[in-house]
Amino acid sequence: xxxxxxxxxxxxxxxQKVTISCSGSSSNIGNNYVSWYQQLPGxxxxxxxxxxxxxxxxxxxxxxxxxxxTSATLGITGLQTGDEADYYCGxxxxxxxxxxxxxxxxTKVTVL
Amino acid sequence: EVQLVESGGGLVQPGGSLRLSCAxxxxxxxxxxxxxxxxxxxKGLEWVSYxxxxxxxxxxxxxxxxRFTISRDNAKNSLYLQMNSLRAEDTAxxxxxxxxxxxxxxxxxxxxxxx
Numbered sequence: 001x002x003x004x005x006x007x008x009x010x011x012x013x014x015x016q017k018v019t020i021s022c023s024g025s026s027s028n029i030g031n032n033y034v035s036w037y038q039q040l041p042g043x044x045x046x047x048x049x050x051x052x053x054x055x056x057x058x059x060x061x062x063x064x065x066x067x068x069x070t071s072a073t074l075g076i077t078g079l080q081t082g083d084e085a086d087y088y089c090g091x092x093x094x095x096x097x098x099x100x101x102x103x104x105x106x107t108k109v110t111v112l
Numbered sequence: 113e114v115q116l117v118e119s120g121g122g123l124v125q126p127g128g129s130l131r132l133s134c135a136x137x138x139x140x141x142x143x144x145x146x147x148x149x150x151x152x153x154x155k156g157l158e159w160v161s162y163x164x165x166x167x168x169x170x171x172x173x174x175x176x177x178x179r180f181t182i183s184r185d186n187a188k189n190s191l192y193l194q195m196n197s198l199r200a201e202d203t204a205x206x207x208x209x210x211x212x213x214x215x216x217x218x219x220x221x222x223x224x225x226x227x
Binding site for chain 1: 147
């Protein structure tokens with residue numbers, strides 16, 4: 001029962017662009033930094049974006065992140081077959097008396 | 113190089129217990145917050161628990177509160193998860209993860225709860 005909503009799947013041809021939305025509320029995205037993770041089949045998740053729009057060292061600039069209000073978006077340009085994976089957003093949530101980290105429902109990216 | 117290596121997973125009967133460990137290296141473990149995150153077969157990521165760098169602040173997901181206990185030993189660069197009263201729905205790959213922001217993940221250890 002994730003509190004962050006993502007589309008189940010998105011797809012595009014190689015070289016094209018896709019965007020993945022992540023919808024939350026004021027208790028999570030609205031007041032905290034958002035991160036994005038890529039999970040290739042059979043592997044552990046990998047950090048793609050942190051603090052809404054920052055890329056860790058080694059992550060190509062084809063990946064970008066943005067945040068507006070209670071929603072965040074991951075963009076992938078120049079889509080490659082190696083980008084086929086599940087993508088998750090994540091952020092801290094402070095709606096309860098204790099904190100918790102929450103993940104999005106996940107989006108499967110398919111390269112046509 | 114940052115490394116997180118989980119161990120301790122396996123097959124356990126419903127109602128049983130298991131203790132997971134995570135060995136950290138390549139960074140100053142005592143300076144970082146840590147988490148356990150799990151992923152049931154074919155499902156999404158679920159955050160399980162958080163512990164501050166000193167161990168003074170701890171949070172749990174409602175689904176494990178009262179059954180799981182997170183702890184750390186900064187002298188041994190290790191993170192732990194004691195899991196009691198295990199249920200079938202606890203079956204998952206359990207990841208040790210540094211953060212937030214969660215920037216490094218271990219390779220995961222599989223916990224299977226079944227009779």
